[in-house]
Amino acid sequence: MGDVQQKLTIWITGASSGIGYALVERYLARDYQVFASARSEGKLSELQANPALTFIPYDVTDASQIDHVRALIQQQTQHLDCVILNAGNCEYLDPQHPDWEMMKRIMSVNYFGLVNCVAVSLPLLKKAQSAHLVGISSQAVQAAFTQAEAYGASKAAVRYFLSSLRVDLQSSNIDVTCVLPGFVDTPLTQKNTFSMPFLMSPEDAAARIESALMKRPYEYAFPKRLSAMLWLARCFPKRWIAMTAPKQ
Template identity: 50%
Template sequence: MITSEVIWLTGASTGIGRSLAIKLASCGNTVIASARNQQALEQLAAEYNNIIPLAFDVTRQDSIELMQQQLSNYSGHLDRVIVNAGTCEYLDIDTPDWDMMRRVMTVNYFGAINTVAAAIPLLEASPRPHMIAIVSLATLAPFPRAEAYGSSKAAMQYFFDSLRIDLVSKNIDVTVINPGFVKTPLTDKNNFSMPFLMSSEQAAERMVKAIAARPRQFDFPRRLKWLLKVLGFIRALWNKIIAS
């Protein structure tokens, strides 16, 4: 069980992030909850006195130093950082918005990098630091209209796999978590079938257990993982099925 730790969590105002913040706070941790929506963060913090609301726009590279200062005002170290902030937009190939590729990559990929840059100095001050990246099972196979989202998550996967090697010298563990379909305000917009859909509370429960064990990677649900892995290997069949 994770308890009595200082944890910084991005994307904490809704969905998986909000459920993670509540779960971790309920276990007795101090959760520094970040997102762009300060009002939503304050509403969350009003329910738990060990949740600290701290607004942070992960796309703002120029605010990294300020974020480090604000984090250090609350604690001299971070035991864990959960890189969770993200967005999703879909491509309409008939009327394509190519700028969307940049928007999604800026939040998901470069936002993760900005979070890491802000967190590392405070993680180094922890006796057993841990970095967790929330990525996606979408990296296992190509989905229609998901060019922006899938590419950004695939970039995150490689970034954190590579970063894990470089952080060995700093004794910082890195875990990549790849969830399947989780009911959130983002997925509520989806107009397609989402197999093995689970609630954000169910997802948070699984994630917290995995985070405590510090694996290199945790993929769930397993049934969806292996379905995507198998079909992903047979690309011609996958393309035929998914295009229809």
């Protein structure tokens, strides 16, 4: 077992593309020792020459690998200063031909996957002087979106799980932040056929997240213009439904 003495350490999941990959780039630029996970290396293969980056393959739905994944990280460090639990997937429910198994699939990645990653990382975060546990939810939880029964519910579960965990870790060395991104141009959203207001690049999203996390807020929702729009949706739910419901 070695230990990375000088550098701050971070574990980022869902790191092979999109927001996760852009976060890896940012934290490498800030001289962190980065542990990056996904099922496949994806874009991370472009960075593998960087000695500050270690790829830890992990399918977050596999609870049987929790101890193994922690052991892989422990080959280099006994503690983690920060984790960003970002792995996720999106599928839409077709109300005409509902695939109810899909509900379980999405919960298993977005919610239970995040819980598995907390199980991996909590013992390592506890060993840091001052640690930060970050989970990625979504602005989708701020108002009901069509066909988002699975995705929205999984992200609402993430948000509640993190808020409850924050209470239970209050007297510990670990701060907990829930991030609620708006629309980001990644493989996850590139299949969307509807309009995505205030769409931004993954690099922009990662820059905003990294900057916001420095203050360790309970929650960070962005962009603010989308938050405002969804606040109005909650104030006028009938109008929102009339505007967004699929036309028959």
